[in-house]
Each structure stands twice: as structure tokens, then as C-alpha cells.
Amino acid sequence: ILDPQRGTLAVADMGHSHAIIARGGKVMRLRGKSRNMPIGISAPISPQVETWKLLPGDSLLVYSDGLVEQEGPGGREFGEGRLSMAFSAALESGMPFTRALPAAVDEHRGDLPQQDDMTFMCLCFRT
Numbered sequence: 233i234l235d236p237q238r239g240t241l242a243v244a245d246m247g248h249s250h251a252i253i254a255r256g257g258k259v260m261r262l263r264g265k266s267r268n269m270p271i272g273i274s275a276p277i278s279p280q281v282e283t284w285k286l287l288p289g290d291s292l293l294v295y296s297d298g299l300v301e302q303e304g305p306g307g308r309e310f311g312e313g314r315l316s317m318a319f320s321a322a323l324e325s326g327m328p329f330t331r332a333l334p335a336a337v338d339e340h341r342g343d344l345p346q347q348d349d350m351t352f353m354c355l356c357f358r359t
Contacts, residue, residue: 239286239357244279250300252316253284254291254323259316262292286357293319294355298348299333304340314340329354 233242243251251262262284286292295315302310314336322332333352 234355236357239288241284241286241292241355242281243284244281250297251292251294252312252319253286253293254319255287255289259320261312288358290357291319291323292355292357293329293352295352296349298346298350299337299352302337302341302347302350303344305342305344310337310340 235241245251249262252259253262293315300310300312300315304310315333318333318336319329321327322329325332329352334350337350
């Protein structure tokens with residue numbers, strides 16, 4: 233839940249903590265303190281909600297595991313390091329991330345088929 237007036241984002245992470253933030257020229261992984269069980273593991277769900285503070289100029293990327301687990305011809309995964317570099321490079325160049333990330337993953341995987349869903353959302357906080 234985003235509250236733009238307060239600059240907060242309330243998150244109930246239900247699994248892998250796939251979120252990174254670009255702040256002040258650095259890309260960092262966001263991890264919550266609580267460890268919620270992934271959806272579907274247990275019928276009753278009472279997730280722990282964490283609140284992250286966003287600062288003007290922050291860019292937040294939330295993504296599915298299919299992005300970082302996509303293998304290339306040598307069997308190496310795209311990984312969080314390549315994802316962070318692609319995110320940072322797109323932000324620095326002004327290239328729309330909706331084009332930069334798919335292009336980076338496609339270049340990495342070469343002729344190999346896409347192995348899983350690849351979903352992402354980028355939030356640029358300006359207020």
C-alpha cells in the first residue's frame with residue numbers, strides 16, 4: 233500500500249523478497265525483517281506487514297523469480313547482480329526500464345527459451 237504523502241510503502245512479502253531500490257546512485261536489495269510463508273503453504277494467512285520509507289528520487293523494482301533465474305547458454309542464471317546493473321544503467325541513461333530489462337534478459341538467454349514468467353513493476357517516487 234503506497235502512501236505518497238508520507239512516502240511509505242506497506243508490504244506483506246509472501247515469499248522471496250524480490251525487491252531492489254535505487255537511491256542516491258546505489259542499488260540495494262530490500263528485505264523485510266519478518267518471514268511470511270509463501271501463499272498456498274498454509275490455509276490461514278496472517279501476514280506480517282512491513283513499512284518501507286521512500287525518499288524523493290527513489291526507484292523501486294519488484295520482480296518475479298523468473299527474471300533472475302533465467303539461464304543463459306552457459307547455464308548461469310541472469311541473477312540479481314545483472315538485474316541490479318540493468319536497473320542502474322537504465323536509470324542513468326533515461327532508457328525506459330520496460331525496454332531495458334527485457335532486452336538485458338533476452339541478451340543473456342540468447343537462443344534459450346524463456347523458462348518461467350517474467351514480471352516486474354517499477355515505481356519511481358518523485359514527491
